Amino acid sequence: MGWTHHWSRPTELPAELFAAAVRDWQRIQGATTVPLAGFDGTGEPQVDEEHIVFNGAAPQCCEPFEIARVEFDRRGDPAVMSFCKTESMPYDVCVQAALIVLKHHLGDLITVTSDGNDDDWHSGRQLVCDALGYGDSFRLDR
Numbered sequence: 001m002g003w004t005h006h007w008s009r010p011t012e013l014p015a016e017l018f019a020a021a022v023r024d025w026q027r028i029q030g031a032t033t034v035p036l037a038g039f040d041g042t043g044e045p046q047v048d049e050e051h052i053v054f055n056g057a058a059p060q061c062c063e064p065f066e067i068a069r070v071e072f073d074r075r076g077d078p079a080v081m082s083f084c085k086t087e088s089m090p091y092d093v094c095v096q097a098a099l100i101v102l103k104h105h106l107g108d109l110i111t112v113t114s115d116g117n118d119d120d121w122h123s124g125r126q127l128v129c130d131a132l133g134y135g136d137s138f139r140l141d142r
Contacts, residue, residue, distance in 0.1 A: 002062075002085040002115075005095055007102075009110040011072055011080055018069040019049050021105040024132055028097050029054075031131040034090050039064045052098060056091030065095045067102065096124025097131075100138045104128075111141040 026047055029036065036045050036054045041061030045054035055064040065084045073080045086092040099112045100121075114120065118139050128135030 003088040003092065004083050004085040005099060005112070005114045006081065006083045007067075007099060007110055007112050008079050008081045009067075009071075009106070011078060012070045013106060013109060015049070015069060017105045017109075021102050022047060022049055022052060024101045024105070025052055025098055028094070028101065028127060028131045032094060032097075032127060034094050035060065036091060036094060037061065039066065054091070054094065054098075056086070056089050060089045060091065062087045062089055065091075065098055067098075093123045093127055096121050097127045097135075100124055100128045100135045101132070103138060104134055113142075114140055 029045065029047065035057035037057040038044055038046060039053055039055060041055045041058035047053070050069045051066070053064055053066040055061040063085045067082065071080045071082075084095050086095055102110050103112050121138065121140065125135045125138050128138070
C-alpha cells in the first residue's frame, strides 16, 4: 500500500514565485541529512528555475517528486493534478518540505492534500522551520 501526497496547480506558475520556491528548496536540500537522488533514485536531484525533481536514494526510493514551472494536462484542463507516492520512505519528509515551500510561495495557486493528516506532516514542517524559519503554520488543504 502506498503513501501519497497530491497537489493541484495551474499549468503555468509565475516565474518569480517559482524561482523563490526553488531557492528555498535548495536551502532545505543542503540542510537535510536524508539521502536524495535524481528521478530514478540515482544521480543528483534536478533543481533549477524551471524544475524540482528528486527521489530517495536507491534502494530507499519510490516515485519521484517532480514539479515544473510549466506543465500541461494531457486533457487540456487549465489545472494540473499531480502526486508523489513515497511509501513513507525517508525522503517523504523532503516531499512534504518541498510542498510546504511551494505552498508558502504560491499560496492559493497550489492545493496540497495527502493520504495523511496535518499531524503526519510535523517532520516536514519542522524541516522547513529549521532551515527557513517558516512552515509551522502549514496545514493541508481540505
